[in-house]
Every structure is written in C-alpha cells, then in structure tokens.
Amino acid sequence: MLFSKPPLTLLTLLLTTADLTLSTSSPSxxxxxxxxxKFSIGIVLFPGFEPLDVIGPFEILQSVxxxxxxxxxxxxxxxxxxxxxxxxHVMVPGQPPVNLDHLISVSLTATHTFATAPPLDILLIPGGMGNMVLVENNDTSIESFINSRYKSLSYLLSVCTGSVSLARSGVLKNKKATTNKSFWGWVTQFGNNVKWVPAARWTQDGKIWTSSGVAAGMDMTYAFLSKVYGRVGVVxxxxxxxxxxxHxxxxxxxxxxxxxxPGADPKRSLESCVKPVGF
Structure with missing residues (x-):
C-alpha cells in the first residue's frame, strides 16, 4: 500500500492533539x-519482574x-x-523448586544500582514471580532501598505483588494498600497493621499508591498522573x-x-465502567 504522505507516529499524534482540550482544563x-x-522517576527491576507492571506504566509516562x-x-x-x-523457586510448600528455564522472557537494562541511583521524586516497585524468590532468599535489598529513600520521595508506587516490598519495608504500617487478587493470601501475610483493601483496583494513602494485579498498574498510573498534572488535556x-x-x-x-x-462482595457485578476517558 502506498501513502501520499507519511503516517502519523504516536508522538506526532500527541503533539498535534494535546492542545485540543487544554483550554478547558482547570488545574490546581x-x-x-x-x-x-522535572520529576526524577525510578523503576526497580529484579529477575522475574512482571513485564507489564513495568512497561504499562512506562508507556504512559513516556507519552506524558x-x-x-x-x-x-x-x-x-x-x-x-x-x-x-x-x-x-519453591512454588508449592514442601515441593522441590520449579525450574522455569523454558519460559520466554524479556530483559530490560538497569541503568543504576541501589547504591548509585540519583535523587528520586517518584519510585515505582513492580511485582512478578521474582518477588517470591526474593522472599525465599531473604533478600531485602529492595526494602532497604525503599527505606533509604522514603523520606525524600514525593510519591511511592507499587504494582501487583510489588506491594510485598512495601509491606516488608514497614512503610505500609497503618496505611491502606492493595495487591494482585490472585496472590492475595500470600501478599497480605507481610507487614504490620497494613489496612489491606480487598476490592480496591488501586489505593492512595498519603504519598503511597498501590495497585491490583498487572494491568491495574496502568489504571493506577492514569489516576496518579491525573492527580499530579490534572486529567483534562495531555493525560x-x-x-x-x-x-x-x-478502570x-x-x-x-x-x-x-x-x-x-476474603472481604470482597460476591454480589457485585463483574462488569466495570470502562470507556474512553473524557466521553
């Protein structure tokens, strides 16, 4: 197929449409x-991270x-x-470790270590099966990093089972949080006095945001950026x-x-109000 002019790229589309609704916004x-x-954003990686936990929010952040x-x-x-x-790692207690060498995967490049990371305004912790390995090996490097940066952060976000790291670090004490619903029983055993919200798609408690499983990280990111920048217009x-x-x-x-x-309402409809934003 021949084109009389080059097709629009996503970035070109954004650049040519973003101002269409900016005039109707009333940002605080x-x-x-x-x-x-200029927000400095950090995303933590570990072997066995869930790809969409990282790429989903990153897709939105990159465009914004x-x-x-x-x-x-x-x-x-x-x-x-x-x-x-x-x-x-051990997936079933009492059973031998499961080898997942056959699993297809993607690799992302870590640009910094926990020791060399720059000052951060926003820190995002993804989930993934690798969370289980970290717990199994008593690896608390992510928790230590969270604690070392928590006071200086403007926002701390987790996606899916990434809330395990927040719970283990202690920052969720007396705070609302949620997580991947299929791993609810495993995740919620961690942390002291965490106010786990069973039916939440995402939660915000002060500067901490947590989301449900995998794709819910994109829903949280939309809500988060709407809070930070204002929804109407660019976001x-x-x-x-x-x-x-x-969602x-x-x-x-x-x-x-x-x-x-436990605690979810089984009588509620399984349908969600999902539609293009602004319509």
Whole structure:
C-alpha cells in the first residue's frame, strides 16, 4: 500500500492533539507547578519482574513526558540486563523448586544500582514471580532501598505483588494498600497493621499508591498522573492516543470476586465502567 504522505507516529499524534482540550482544563496551582517541574522517576527491576507492571506504566509516562519534563532510571542490584524470567523457586510448600528455564522472557537494562541511583521524586516497585524468590532468599535489598529513600520521595508506587516490598519495608504500617487478587493470601501475610483493601483496583494513602494485579498498574498510573498534572488535556489525550480505556473506580476490582478474596462482595457485578476517558 502506498501513502501520499507519511503516517502519523504516536508522538506526532500527541503533539498535534494535546492542545485540543487544554483550554478547558482547570488545574490546581500545585498541578500547574508540577507541569514545569522535572520529576526524577525510578523503576526497580529484579529477575522475574512482571513485564507489564513495568512497561504499562512506562508507556504512559513516556507519552506524558513529551509535555511534562521527566527523567527515568531503572534500578536493580546490578546494572545491565535484568530478565523477566523467574529464577527457580519453591512454588508449592514442601515441593522441590520449579525450574522455569523454558519460559520466554524479556530483559530490560538497569541503568543504576541501589547504591548509585540519583535523587528520586517518584519510585515505582513492580511485582512478578521474582518477588517470591526474593522472599525465599531473604533478600531485602529492595526494602532497604525503599527505606533509604522514603523520606525524600514525593510519591511511592507499587504494582501487583510489588506491594510485598512495601509491606516488608514497614512503610505500609497503618496505611491502606492493595495487591494482585490472585496472590492475595500470600501478599497480605507481610507487614504490620497494613489496612489491606480487598476490592480496591488501586489505593492512595498519603504519598503511597498501590495497585491490583498487572494491568491495574496502568489504571493506577492514569489516576496518579491525573492527580499530579490534572486529567483534562495531555493525560486524557495520551490515554486515548494509546487507545487504553482505564478502570476509573479505585474502590472496585471485579477480580476480587473472581479470586474469591476474603472481604470482597460476591454480589457485585463483574462488569466495570470502562470507556474512553473524557466521553
């Protein structure tokens, strides 16, 4: 097929449509200030991270950064490629470790170690089967990093079972949080006095945001960026440009019923109000 002119790239589409709704926005003074602030973002990686936990939020962040300045660091115990393939680990208590060498995977490059990471405004902790390996090996490097940076962070986010690291670090004490509903029983055994919310798609308690499983990280990221920058304009246009309709009710995750999470309401509809934002 021949084109008379080059097709629009996603970035070109964003650049040519973002101003269409900006004039109708009413950002708060803090949101206006945030639009010119260069946020330093860190995303933690570990062997066995869940790819969409990282790439989903990153897709939205990358598009928004075309307008609002950001920097990104990928942080791990060592620099270089970090695989999403989970190391061998015990999946069923009393059974031998399961070898997942046959699992297809992707590697992302860690740009910094926990020791060399730059000052951060926003820190995101993904989940993944690798969380189990870290717990099994009593590896607390992520928890130590969270504690070393917590006071200086403006925001701390977790996706899926990434909330395990937040719980183990102690920062969730007396705070609301949620996690992947299929791993609810495993995750919620960690932490002291955590207010686990069984039916939440995502939670916010102060500067801590946590989401349900995997794809829910994109829903949380949309809500988070709407809070930071204002929803109408760039953030809404980004979601429609990537053609993702987010869940917009933080208090309802239908998968809490699917996975029979204690405290979830089984009488609620499994349908969610999901539609393009702004319509």
């Amino acid at each position: 003074p803090s949101q206006l200030s945030n639009r010119s602030k 950064s075309a307008y609002y300045p950001q920097t990104i660091s990928f942080i791990a115990s060592q620099t270089g490629p970090i695989t999403s393939r989970c190391p061998p 809404d246009n980004v979601m429609n440009a990537i053609e993702y309709a987010p 917009t009710d933080p208090k309802w995750d239908p998968f809490s019923v699917v996975w029979d999470v």
